[in-house]
Amino acid sequence: MLQKYEPVIGLEIHAELMTQSKMFCGCRVVDSVEAEPNTAVCPVCLGMPGMLPVVNRRAVDFALLVALALNCEVQSNNIFARKNYFYPDLAKGYQISQYEFPIGLRGYLDITLSDGTIKRIGIRRVHMEEDTGKLTHLSDGSLVDFNRSGVALLEIVSDPDIRSGEEARAYAMRIRQILRYLRVNTGDMEKGVLRIEPNISIRPRGAEAFGTRVELKNLNSFRALADGTDFELDRQAALLDSGGRVIQETRGWHDARRETFSQRSKEEAEDYRYFTDPDLPPLYIDEAWIESARIALPELPQAKEARYRDEFGLSDYEASVLAEDRAVAEWFDAAVAGKGAGASPKTLANWILNDLFRLMNERGRSIDTLPVTPAALVALLGQVEQGTINQTTAREVLAEMMDSGRDPSSIIESRGLAQISDEAALTSIIDTIIAGNPGPVANYLGGKENLLGWFVGQVMRETKGRANPAVVNELLRTRLERERM
Amino acid sequence: MSLTHTDVEKIAALSRLSLTKDELTHFGEQLSAILDYVAMLSELDLSDAALEDQTAEHHNVTRDDIVLPSLSREDALFNAAETRDGQFFIQSILEE
Amino acid sequence: MEPTISTLIELRDALRRGELTSVAATQAMLDRIVAIDNTIRSYLTVTDEMALEMAATADRRRAEGEDTPLLGVPVAVKDLLCLAGAPTTAGSKILENFISPYNAHAVDRLIEAGAVILGKTNTDEFAMGSSTESSAFFTTRNPWDTERVPGGSSGGSAAAVAAGLAYGALGTDTGGSVRQPASFCGLVGMRPTYGRISRWGVIAYASSLDQVGPMGQTAADTAALLSVIAGYDPRDSTSLDTPVPDYEAALTGDIRGLRVGVPHEFFIEGIDTEVEAAVRAAIEQIARLGAEIIEISIPHTRYGLPIYYLIASAEAGANLARYDGTRFGERVTGSDVIDTVERTRALFGPEVKRRIMLGSYALSAGYYDQYYGRALKARELIRENFRQAFETVDVIAAPTCPTTAFKIGERVDDPLTMYLNDMLTLPLNLSTGCGLSTPCGFDSKGLPIGLQLIGGPLQEATILNVAHAYEQTQPRRKPELALGDIA
Incomplete structure (x- = not known):
């Protein structure tokens, strides 16, 4: 089909922000899968009469970080608007969102494809809004839980620059990684704190006009995103080939059947009647605010990968694995910074990727709960360098360090592991x-x-x-x- | 400005109001009259009117990210027409 | 039966001197409500038990040597403001059984100041109306002539105070809903500067225009209430964080040298000649008190009405979208979820439906620029008009309404004529100042006429002082309640 048609795909990503309290009220942000329904709700997020929203400043700080990380032009004039539509999980009958004046516009993100080429995907906009409640469907009706109602939500809309399921996956994974790096989202797609919805259409190669687009939902893994997107591209191509036409609709991905199915046709575009929310004065984000966010911005994964490759001589694979998770990367960075005359970054990388990761796996430890500090690993490798112990002994000592948290020299001494060079x-x-x-x-x-x-x-x-x-x-x-x- | 029957039906649907035939007709006439009246705004030259020009005196009103007590579930559900298992209960809705 | 004390200040001073208890004053009010409110119909809910408890608490506190600004003073609250544990209906069937779990900020302030809440007063449904005729429950009568409306939407509050069924009351003013009923009922009623009083717990009609306002027999009564309810509230993002002056202390009665502007556009065609004469006479009286009278112009006055109806309706449409029968409020079950929502919302009265629909239309795709967008821009012109006016004057004086109270039923199904009644009050709401209505005589039918005084942003003390100075020169009259065997 790729000879005949050009896929045109844009992604809308909704990410809940990891603030303590909700976007417009003081209710705690809870795990909407675990928490008892309707226990983290108040008159504001239930949309009760006479209740008013007040913006959570940390949510704005988080949104600003994301906008900067995605190379957006940060907009100084931020206006909250009411997006009007009825749905039982929408407490006020409108969602507070940003429309004409979002926090970030015209950004981009570079993704690496499987053949190693780099592709730039445009970010159309990044805007703040609030999440809705959650519906549970029973045989005789539906239940509504408003714990999630009013949780700060970020919407990241890409340009229609994506051409395949693989690209969609690479882009979405990068976004997730950045959100996790910025510590604004856990990236848990199963729990719905990160939701990815592609808009998919195809057009004959060379054609100007876009084809009719289909919005895909229920994608709760990256594999589902890639497979669902590819399935949809093939489905649309087959439809056009057989003389049919694509209708504008929302389709769901059926994970077990590996196919998309029609959920709701959108014969008419919904009329959201956006207008400025009179309850919320404008938010002007000035240079000083942007600057303070820039300072808080960590080195991002792509920059880390490049540094690991170019300065440390690591392979693409090593660099990407070390940079994948911010805590791991920062652990590695701290080790490199403290290495002194000891091990090279390459040696440290090998030890982390092989031995440390293996031990963490065996012991079910994450980098955040690791009893071994970067300095301790550096000290251990220093002992190898000096010939006090050999590699094999060092592995043993590292295992002991994982279990006891003791420093390597005391383990070597107390267990008499020092090498005999006499x-x-x-x-x-x-x-x-x-x-x-x-x-x-x-x-x-x-x-x-x-x-x-x-x-x-x-x-x-x-x-x-x-x-x-x-x-x-x-x-x-x-x-x-x-x-x- | 005279709203057609279809116009009024569309506006009622957008407003999620179930109206009788008589109401549709009646409101249609009244809304048409009001729209005729408000059309006088087209006399105004509004080309210079500046909106969203970042001059609002009142701006950047925010709160700290601090958790405040929520309602008890009992209070949260107290005014609901129908509840079940600690949740608001409504008729079946198509899975989205 | 007829209370000897009629103003809030008089009662407060009597309570302070220990001449009577709050329980006695409250009980007298409750008795009077039982006796005559079935005729006036100003209250939707009388919170008698709560009131007597509050009164007893007030007396106890006073016995312990405490004093607060309104300790023991019985007042009424428009049923658009939430009162925890009591019904709050907004005059609507859809909220007939709604029990608020919270107080409006202004109600909290009243209670903290020691006031006794007598009950919730009638209002046009969701404050949409100028007569209380669009209340879903009943129409309140004007105590000066029970065949006539008390004005609206805060008509219940106005009638209660005028009939001596409360010593003061809170209303809300979105397009004139405090000033117009104050004018119709011969009271002082104020619309403070937007943001002066928190909107927290005030059921929203049009969020960019809504503001709570106090009503009293005199400027001093109104000032006492305003001093209590004004002030910053971090729960309302539009609340102003500026100090609250002592409004009572500002009532010096000295207005010498004050520049009072009279906009000729407010003396519109169709204004009742008796109203015009009374207002002009009042302005002359203000001149005699030493103020300088200056002819000014608010050139876009006539556009106020269309701007107001577009903006208010658009905001209202969104504000009222939450009444879907899921979380609170009535539910009318239909064939499916959507049908249920639509049938539930059919409980709204015709005025509310009309405005929701106008709002939906004004914001809808293809019409936004022509209606809502245009109204927003035109609103800036009105604001600019007032800004310019306040460069040369301190206060603007004008009629509050083109007519005195009209007959019940007279304008019910003629929305445009009804709307014209708000023509002179709503330009202020579109701007950023404050305004009040104060009595300035009667027409030949014996109905009160209101003088409107408008000040710039946060100039409440100034306009209250003008009202106070003028009030000192006028005889006070109370309605001779045409209540048959009760009176």
């Missing part, structure tokens, strides 16, 4: 081994020089792995050569 001590052990193994010695001298490793192993066994392998190697070689004489 030549006199090692020489006597080697002498005993050579004396006790005439056969292998003869074979070695007869030309089986790879038996050296076997001798090293014997020394290691004798020293419980604490012998300095480099020293052992050298001493063994010299001692065995002396046997020839």
Whole structure:
């Protein structure tokens, strides 16, 4: 179909903001899956008569961070508008949103496609609004829970620059990653705190006019987003090929059946009758406010990845895995910053990606609850560098550090793990081994020089792995050569 | 400005009002008369009127992100026409 | 039966001197309500038990040496303001059984000041009207002539105070709903500057125009109420965080040198000649008190009405969208969810339906610019008119209404004529100042006429002082209640 038609896809992403209280009232923001229904509601978020909204400043700060992170032009004039429509989960009969004067306009986000190419996706707008309540459907009616009503919500609307399910997925994953980096959203799609809705249409290649678009809902994973989008593109192409026409509608994604189904046709565009909310004076975001947000803006994942690649020589894979989660990246950054004369960033990266991650997995620990500090890992690798312990012992020590939180030097000391580099001590052990193994010695001298490793192993066994392998190697070689004489 | 029957039906639907045939006719006439009257605003030259020019004296009214007590569930549901299991109960609505 | 004390200030001073208790004053009011309010019909709900409890508390507090600005004073509140634990109906069937879990900010202020809440007064449904005839429950009678309307929408509050069924009352003024009934009932009624009184807990009609206003027998009564209810409330984003002056202390009666502007556009064609004569006489009296009278112009006065109806209706349409029968309010069950919402909302009366529909239309796709958008821009012209006027004058004087109280039923189904009644009050609501109506005589039918005094933003003390100075030169009259065997 891609030869014949050009897919045109734009994404609308709704992200709940992780403020303590709701957007316009003091109700606590609760986990809408876990919390008892209608226990985090007040007259304001129930839309009761005479109740008035007051803007949560932290929600604006969060929105501002996102707008900046998505390279938007931050709008100084922010106006809240009423979006009028009826739905049982909408308490006031209108949703407070931003319309003509949103917080961010004309941004962009670069995504990396599977073939390594970078594609820039335009961000049309970022605006603040409030979430609605939640409906539960029973056989004889529906239940409405307003715990979620009034939770601060950010809407991020892309330009129709996306051309495939894969691009949609890459874009959405990047957005999610940035929101998590900014600590404004958990990214939990299952719980609906992040909701992704593509608008999908196709047009014959070369055509100017856009095709009729379909809005896709119920996508609660990135896989569903990619598959649903591709399914929809194929469905529309097949429709056009068979002489049919695409109708404007909202379709849902059926995860089990792997197909989209019609939910609601939108023969007529809904008339939202937006107008400025007279209950909320304008919000002017001046340079000082923007500047304070810029200062609070962390280094973003793409910048981190680039730095890890270009400055530290990490692979694309290593860089992206380390940068994936802000806490991990900051852990790595702290280790690199504290490394002194010790391990290189590359070595630190290897230890984190291989050993630390494995131990975290085994012990079900997250980076936030890690008993090992970046400085402790650096100290551990310093011991390896200095030859106090070898790599194998270091792994053991790290495991112990994970369990006890103790620093590496005290573990090495108390368990007597320091390497034996003392030549006199090692020489006597080697002498005993050579004396006790005439056969292998003869074979070695007869030309089986790879038996050296076997001798090293014997020394290691004798020293419980604490012998300095480099020293052992050298001493063994010299001692065995002396046997020839 | 004379609103047609269809116009009035559309406005009533937008307003979520169920009106009788008589009401539609009656309100149609009254609204038409009001619209004729308000048409006098077209006499005004409004080309200079500046709106949204960031000059509102009253602006940037916000609150700290502080949690305040919510209603008890009992109070929250007290005025509802019908409740079930701690929730507001309505007739079936198509899954969206 | 007839109370000997008639003003709020007189009662407050008597309570302070210990000449009577709040319980006695409250009980007298409640008795009088029982005796004559079935004729006047000013109250929708009489909160007698609550009132007597509040009165007893007030007496106890006073016995302990406490004093607060309105300690023990019985007042009434328009049923558009929420009173916790009591019905709040907004004059609508749809809220007939709504029990508010919260107080309006202004009600909280009254209670903190020690006032006794006698009950909730009648209002046009959701404050949409000028006569109380669009109340879903009944029409309140004008105590000066019970065949006539008390004005509206705060007609219940006005009638209650005029009939001696409360020592003062709160109303709300969106397009003149305090000043017009004050004018019709021979009271002082004020619309304060937008933001001066919190709108928290005041059922919204048109959010950019709504403002609570006090009503009293005199300027001093009104000032005493205003001093209590004015002030900053962080729960209302449009509330003004500026200090509240002592409005009573501002009533010096000295208005020498004050510049009083008279806009010729307010003496419109169709204004009752007796009204015009009385208002002009009052202005002359104000001149004799030492004020300077200056002819001014509010050139866009005549556009006030269309601007007002478009803006107010658009906002109202959204404000009233919440009445869908889900979380509160009545529900009329239909064939499905949508049908239920539409049938429930059919409980709204005709005036409310008309305005919701006008609002929907004025905001709808393809019509926004022509109607709502244009009205917003035109509103700026009116604001500019007032800004300019207040560069040369301190106060504007004009009639409150073109006529005195009209007969019940006379204009019910003629919305445009009804709306014209608000022609002279609503320009102020579109602007940013404050205004009041104060009695300035009677027409030949014995109906009160109101003088409107308009001040710039936060100039409440100034206009109250003008009203007070003028009031000192006038005889006070109370309605001879035509109440048959009760009177």
